Amino acid sequence: MTDELVFYTHPMSRGRIVRWMLEEVGATYRTEILGYGPTMKDASYRAINPLAKVPALVHRGVAVTETAAICAYLADAFPQAGLAPAVGDPERGAYYRWLFFAAGPVEAAVTDKALGVVVPDEPRMRAMVGYGSMAEVLDALEGAVSGREYLAGGRFSAADLYVGSHLIWGMQFGSIERRPAYEAYVARLADRPAAVRAREIDDRIHAEMQQG
Template sequence: MSDAGCDELVFYTAPMSRGRIVRWMLEEVGAPYRTEILGFGPPMKGAAYRAVNPLGKVPALRHGETAVTETAAICAYLADAFPQAGLAPPPGSRARGPYYRWLFFAAGPVEAAVTNRTLNVAVPDDPRLRGMVGYGSLPEVLDALEGAVTGIDYLAGGQFSAADVYVGSHLAWGMAFGTLEKRPAFEAYTARLLARPAAVRARAIDDRLLAEQGQG
């Protein structure tokens, strides 16, 4: 995108939210950005912020006049808006397939399966109803993800990308809070990713914000 360097990046977030994923992505991109911290409840539901995200949730990103919501979409957008950061395989390349596949696998099946498990939402045994559940079952989702991260450094053609930011964040968060089981392949993969300088910087920023809010 030719205007990537011209329009201000504004990042709407709360320090204990999915915004931590976008913060990491922004630190990987390396472009200047301004952070708007929003409190949960009324601050996120006001008319001004709903003009950015009608759902009144964080994270969200404004790039000039363009507003982007949904964490996976923000990560994908930033990778394409700032190609110089090298956070997405070139369009049309073979690596673009696994890049899209695992980025949206985490946004779809992983997110849905983990949320249902956490909320004790049981999938009925009736095969006719089970067919409506796109992810199948949580064990199937985790097995597929384990296969994806086993024996590789990164998900898309051996190069770190936005897919690793998003998938790695889900795995790290889930294992830390007990919503995903710890598996050696998951631990090895996330340990490598979380040691990246941009990931370390992002965590430090949000942890400091939490401490300032008295939540740390």
């Protein structure tokens, strides 16, 4: 077992969120680029992620999958980066709340919308779905990013990175409607040096893949 940090990704995937997180923590890492299709479905990669999807991270011999989990893991593994409120800090509750709100209700609502899934307007059905409706999810998210600079403790954290990534991507591709509160919030995030570096790395890799 070594301290090596290995990042499995594709430049046009949720791995872009993890790349940003890795650049924020400032850790040395090795990138393994996987193509969609046979490469991801190879048995050697399925041993890391049985769902044959990216991103995934291997650190100290342990595999971590699921983008929000990877962000939370990195924030705790590299506390010197200051990307999570300390254990015992009351703001850690807000940090976890919004990090996993994006991983749960936001992801589910946006995916259902993209697939054309319509939740019946009936209380029992909405209770089964969990997130209620797309409008309720977006309103809750708007409330979270309004009237404050960041989601937890008055400083940028992994929760902002994860929530902000969903808003940036969703507004760009139309899966999340543009709202002034969202745009003001992501404007504070998108030009962070680590975010810029991460985009440049993945954009360059994607361009190289297109050429080759």
